[in-house]
Amino acid sequence: MGEASIPASGMQFDFVVVGGGTAGCCLASRLHSLLPQSSVALLERGPDETENPLVTNPLAAAQLPETDLVINYKTSPQSQLNDRQVTNYAGRLLSGSSAANYGAWIRAPATDYDHWAERVGNPRWAYKHLLPFFRRTESHYHPSGDADQHGFQGPIHTTSGRSYPLREPVHEAFLQAGFRDIPDLNAGDALGVAPWTENWKDGSRQHSNKAFDLSGVNVFTGLVVARLLVDDDRVATGVALTDGRQIQAKREVIISCGAHKTPQLLMLSGIGPKEELEKHGIRQVVESPAVGKNHFDHLALHQAWKLKHPERGLALGSPAFSDPAYMLGYPVEWIATDAVPSHLLEPALIEDAGAQSAIDPKAHPNLVPSCAHLALLIAYAPLNLSADYNVPLDGSHVSSGALLYKPTSRGRITLSSADPNAEPVVDPRYYSTLADRQMLRAGVRRIGQIMETAAARGIIEGETTPKGMPSLTSSASDQDIDARIKDYSEVWHHSAGTAAMGKDIQDSVVDAELNVHGLKHLRVVDASVFPEPISATPQATVYAIAEVAAVLISQGLE
Secondary structure (H helix, E strand, O other), X not given: OOHHHOOOOOEEEEEEEEOOOHHHHHHHHHHHHHOOOOOEEEEOOOOOOOOOHHHHOHHHHHHHHHXXXXXXXXXXXXXXXXXXXXXXXEEOOOOHHHHOOOOEOOXXXXXXXXXXXXXXXXXXXXXXHHHHHHHHHEEOOOOOOOOXXXXXXXXXXXXXXXXXXXXXXXXXXXXXXXXXXXXXOOOOOOOEEEEOOXXXXXXXXXXXXXXXXXXXXXXXXXXXXXXXXXXOOOEEEEEEXXXXXXXXXXXXXXXXXXXXXXXXXXXXXXXXXXXXXXXXXXXXXXXXXXXXXXXXXXXXXXXXXXXXXXXXXOOOOOOOOOOHHHHOOOOEEEEEEEOOOHHHHHHHHHHHHOOHHHOOOOOOOOOOOOOXXXXXXXXXXXXXXXXXXXXXXXXXXXXXXXXXXOOOOOEEEEOOOOOOOOOXXXXXXXXXXXXXXXXXXXXXXXXXXXXXOHHHHOOEEEEEOOOOOOOOOOOOOHHHHHHHHHHHOEEOOOOEOOOOEOOOOOOOOEOOOOEEOOOEOEEEOOHHXXXXXXXXXXXXXXXXHHHHHHHHHHHHOO
């Protein structure tokens, strides 16, 4: 259905899901499956581009940000990054960011989810209780995989094991740098080097609209929701569109607009911090001070490395890099996760907190022994480099990435105006804590160690640096690393946390059942409910949250 399908008098459904993204499509599909007699409406701002080649082709993903299918949020100037405005991408189409990402399929370590459950006071979010929902979503790529950890009949097919020319030397470089070999990154124990897993199927994207059956769902595209409808008893009863039409919900409204738009919609509806609402002349419905706060993302530094023998067809861009299998996904085979030593991290956390009593090494999520602070990878192309880095895509270079999985910096989403068509203000405060600087510096040095192994020296001539900057080695100074990060770091577009789950309305937005504090019949189901960063790309976890939400909602009506 499209915008014209809604009459001026409006429409009514049992459930109204606002946001047809990664979580929204999954949730709407599962609600219809679990409650087939109930009507479900799925409202999406963007178009349906299910078969658009830019969406379906893995090598076209890098072109999507140049189209109107992706929102390019520009952050406010980031003081710790030389006042740069860092771009945050989010999908603006049916399937949301699942139609615009690079397809990484990664679960966090079990301890991340266990700490999440402890923080929100509900074991439902512990790894062992989430595991059935992880399994429900996936069809694992290996038929003899661990059935305790993986599903084999879900809508998302995972893939792994394409064999590129540099497979063995890159793997050996990780091993020589001291990483242990683990066969499965998605089995609860992630420290080490493991095969890269993604959810491209036969070289085609499995975005949420394509993977989950929406045939029984009333799908509307091209709609902009102006605000939620809330009655005098603080019950969510539907939504109002920007043209005044209304869509009523007899049972529940579920917001799945993502970490940027979900807090914006809540605030436009009068749910948020009083001072922020007053600034834009919005009548407050519920004082919810945590709305828009707790923003976090995965900051990363990518580096380019010149190959010794590019004529052998070792990287994307070379005419000899021609096996059709190479084009079926992201040109990566291995990903390593690493821990930063506590003797480096704990003093930084203490300094950031301002008092030693504020840090309990046994309780802080970044200090548990199995915490994975960093992700490290090598791509067979110069990917995710700034435009002025000036490295050719001609098969002469590979690139590395050091990604900060567990940042302690926290930012905020606020309103730019009361206009629902305006984009919110995004201020992530990247790299603003000493702990973050210690962790990402350690990641960059770890990349240096990998590239200094005998295995890597056999294939790599050296780093190609931005003009005027020194090469970053395993012994690079804090100053040299920080200078590079300030000018050239990027994010992996994993914004989360801005409608966080928790026990109390003062420091969270939803409870452990995803209900918005202070209201009835209103939930949030997307990455904004993450209470803290996880050591993973968010996609698999967002699907699990949607699966959990569908069961919670259906059980509540039985």
